[in-house]
Amino acid sequence: MKKPNVVILGAGYGGLMTTVRLQKLVGVNEANITLVNKYDYHYETTWLHEASAGTLHHDRVRYPITDVIDRNKVQFVQDTVVKIIPQEQRVLLEKGELSYDYLVVALGFESETFGIKGLKEYAFSIANINAARQIREHIEYQFATYNTEIEKREERLTIVVGGAGFTGIEFLGELVNRVPELCREYDIDPKKVRIICVEAAPTALPGFDPELVEYAVGVLERKGVEFRIGTAIKECTPEGIIVAKGDETEEIKAGTVVWAAGVRGSYVIDESGFEEMRGRVKVDPFLRAPGYDNVFIVGDCSLMINEETNRPYPPTAQIAMQQGELCAKNLAVLIRQQGELQPFKPDIKGTVCSLGHDDAIGVVFGKKMWGSKASFMKKMVDNRALYLIGGPSLVVKKGKFNIF
């Protein structure tokens, strides 16, 4: 009997969790497992705001994929996925192609610019390790350049964050801690620095408990962030942004613009002819793409409706990992042709949003929390993600223990 080919695309939270669970569930002789990823490392997407601000080195945010996979069972291919041809059970890569019996698509998110002019060209987005390093260095270069110019341009020291959602707020929390360090490094008066957050929605952190939102905004404002709520970015230019509130428009000059207001699924989904909405596929209860019983979609590329709220579940690491876990179990059922497929039921333990290394807000097991307690919980959430994929040794290597 021919061993089935299982191909997993992407080594983010969803894909890597599928891989490490599947390698435990099946034996060497039961399946050929191939994991494809653009880089030879996994990175903690939910920690990228720290690497981008420069408050945590990017090497603390990533680890080699070969550290967590069992190379006797899993073949790792470093390549970029170009397109899936589900009718032919093939995947085109930049440097090769693969055929599969079972496919797991875990290609994660990309930045969504909603067609805002100039955003792609002139704004950064906190997308991956490469982008995070560039944002860190771009901001630092602006500070390093300021004092070299005879005509001082204070807009070099202005940082605009587009979006006061989860990523925007967490990034602001790091920036307010980073800026005083940069001011010392480059002999700059902190009063000259501006951090401006522009949010089109009528509140920061839409969907969060209002009392916690107020706490978060208050903390960031006291540390110098200017919030422009209910204000939309209309255009991004080489000099900054143009915003609109009602009928009034205004130009804000800024040396750095970071767009943290929109994500979508992978463009590979669009390319491959799946039924999709912004790169996300509405999957069946077993996480399969409509029409293809052998194609599972986990993480930010999958779309599931929360029946309690009638809205899609948000694209979070928590859900991606739970999906990966279930996907591995269902793959084992299919490979062995015994047992029954299980439907996905998310188990939302809570959400914690950091405000720098020593403050946070969150709701955990239905309980609201803020300050050092929430910050402690955030670090436990971060360490738990490491534990679930790489066990205790990965927590020791990469975990966050600056908890007191």
Next chain:
Amino acid sequence: MKKPNVVILGAGYGGLMTTVRLQKLVGVNEANITLVNKYDYHYETTWLHEASAGTLHHDRVRYPITDVIDRNKVQFVQDTVVKIIPQEQRVLLEKGELSYDYLVVALGFESETFGIKGLKEYAFSIANINAARQIREHIEYQFATYNTEIEKREERLTIVVGGAGFTGIEFLGELVNRVPELCREYDIDPKKVRIICVEAAPTALPGFDPELVEYAVGVLERKGVEFRIGTAIKECTPEGIIVAKGDETEEIKAGTVVWAAGVRGSYVIDESGFEEMRGRVKVDPFLRAPGYDNVFIVGDCSLMINEETNRPYPPTAQIAMQQGELCAKNLAVLIRQQGELQPFKPDIKGTVCSLGHDDAIGVVFGKKMWGSKASFMKKMVDNRALYLIGGPSLVVKKGKFNIF
């Protein structure tokens, strides 16, 4: 009797040495001493190549001026000199003006671009702390950006150094050590990085012993530097440089161009109507400007002919400090109106050119040396400069002790 006003312009090697020696020689009631400097710190100009490459933090390269001056005797003014009016014994500053009975001009060097098109706009020069930080960050930003671009531009990883003189060679020595660190930091294949040194003269380090030059060039070539000797930079563009050798021209694309091939005296000299050549004044044996017996010029703005070679002495820290020492003695003679002015006689102990932190070439007390012995000597030279100005406590604070 009115106390004379002594004004010292510039807190580089020459000006600061004049100040610290003069404050020891005269009493509080003998003179008003005012030191003017653009920054509130002194920096080791001869170490700036390290800060520029990023191999030594710029805070290791500078110290507060108030650490070494006696504030009972010396008034420190942080301001920028605009113009000297020697006929009226006045100095115009950006934010004020001073009148003097005795003036010491120690305004140091500026970059000389020899009218090469685009050099001022598109090339960096290792001029001061601000510039050094910007060069370090510019190079780092090029490396950080490389992997974020879909179309990789390898010229981002090309660094051109204009000039294989003393500064150019020392900067190359640091760069070859820094580049492997940057490659690790930004996941870049070191083979993609190019370091190109362009020198118009027929040899690197003109004036140095040929055997030592060969050693230095060999060391740097083995670490990856490409030398283009006898090749002139014709133009600098936003994309790189255009060079010419004989009749042939060539474009070299480069993300970073550092111009290390020319220095001149301060433009304040030109502005102030002294007889000058490229901002340097041919001083009398007592270091005085022609026509003004109360204006002393020390350091890189002064020009003295070495009668043995019939060429000017090079602008070095060694000579600047010796001039400062003599200038302080002569000022004390004038202030007290007793004794006789002494002529300046340089005492060249040697020259050591570093090739990174662990290698160097040099001639010290007439003896040629290279390798770790020369490197040790270089660090002793650096520590000696600290000792002469700030005594043992400054050596302890800022000295180089990584000598084994």
